[in-house]
Amino acid sequence: MKKVPLENRYETLRIERSGRLLTIVMNRPDALNAADTVMHEELADVFYDVAKDPDSDVVVLTGAGRAFSAGGDVPWMKDAIARPEIFEQTAREAKRIVFSMLDLEKPLIAKVNGHATGLGATLALFCDVVFAAETAKIGDPHVSIGFVAGDGGPAIWPQLVGFARAKEYLMTGELLPARKAEQIGLINYALPADELDAAVQAFADRLLNGATKAIRWTKTVTNIELKRIVHTIMDASVAYEAMSNRTGDHREAVEAFLAKRKPNFRGD
Numbered sequence: 001m002k003k004v005p006l007e008n009r010y011e012t013l014r015i016e017r018s019g020r021l022l023t024i025v026m027n028r029p030d031a032l033n034a035a036d037t038v039m040h041e042e043l044a045d046v047f048y049d050v051a052k053d054p055d056s057d058v059v060v061l062t063g064a065g066r067a068f069s070a071g072g073d074v075p076w077m078k079d080a081i082a083r084p085e086i087f088e089q090t091a092r093e094a095k096r097i098v099f100s101m102l103d104l105e106k107p108l109i110a111k112v113n114g115h116a117t118g119l120g121a122t123l124a125l126f127c128d129v130v131f132a133a134e135t136a137k138i139g140d141p142h143v144s145i146g147f148v149a150g151d152g153g154p155a156i157w158p159q160l161v162g163f164a165r166a167k168e169y170l171m172t173g174e175l176l177p178a179r180k181a182e183q184i185g186l187i188n189y190a191l192p193a194d195e196l197d198a199a200v201q202a203f204a205d206r207l208l209n210g211a212t213k214a215i216r217w218t219k220t221v222t223n224i225e226l227k228r229i230v231h232t233i234m235d236a237s238v239a240y241e242a243m244s245n246r247t248g249d250h251r252e253a254v255e256a257f258l259a260k261r262k263p264n265f266r267g268d
Contacts, residue, residue: 138187
């Protein structure tokens with residue numbers, strides 16, 4: 001059976017090539033690249049597929065339009081409230097997304113062209129190097145919709161900014177301007193938006209012109225301890241998120257979002 005080319009394999013992800021540089025574009029711009037059922041499933045596959053791609057050495061992850069990714073699509077969340085069994089698949093995919101990003105030997109660069117929130121922040125922060133437009137904001141506001149930040153935030157934030165800051169931002173859901181995120185070490189670079197593409201290209205070129213195997217395997221050994229930490233945390237993390245899917249506060253937050261009003265949390 002003839003294999004479908006990587007570029008034609010996805011519905012919500014666009015694959016672009018420039019020499020041995022491969023770019024993954026989250027392509028739901030009208031929804032600010034928020035993940036729905038299809039995109040979440042495709043994100044759980046794409047990094048495994050890219051790992052096997054013989055024609056690329058460096059990978060960039062970015063979003064179409066004015067956002068990097070707004071996290072999870074609220075209508076999808078509403079469906080999951082009505083059908084909790086959906087979360088079993090979501091939990092499996094959440095782990096596959098994070099594990100596949102850490103397992104990918106090829107350098108993975110985040111080009112954060114706009115806001116990266118919730119799952120969007122997780123996707124950016126699990127990349128190896130993060131470049132962001134200074135107009136972008138980054139944060140994990142799961143708690144603002146009554147959700148546990150279960151898709152990777154509690155695993156990666158403490159490694160980047162320490163436990164005190166991680167707990168502050170994860171428990172409040174505060175969005176950080178890119179410049180502040182750079183200052184505290186959450187991301188590598190915050191740049192004027194019109195300089196972002198050139199900066200990412202220059203860094204990708206530097207890696208492409210380097211010793212490919214040495215770079216890949218340096219990433220691999222650097223990730224060993226991070227993978228141990230993440231694998232230890234993710235089962236409990238997604239389980240608690242699944243539990244929060246059944247709470248009254250989450251249901252209230254989703255209904256409030258759809259009605260464009262402020263949620264009235266009651267602690268149930």
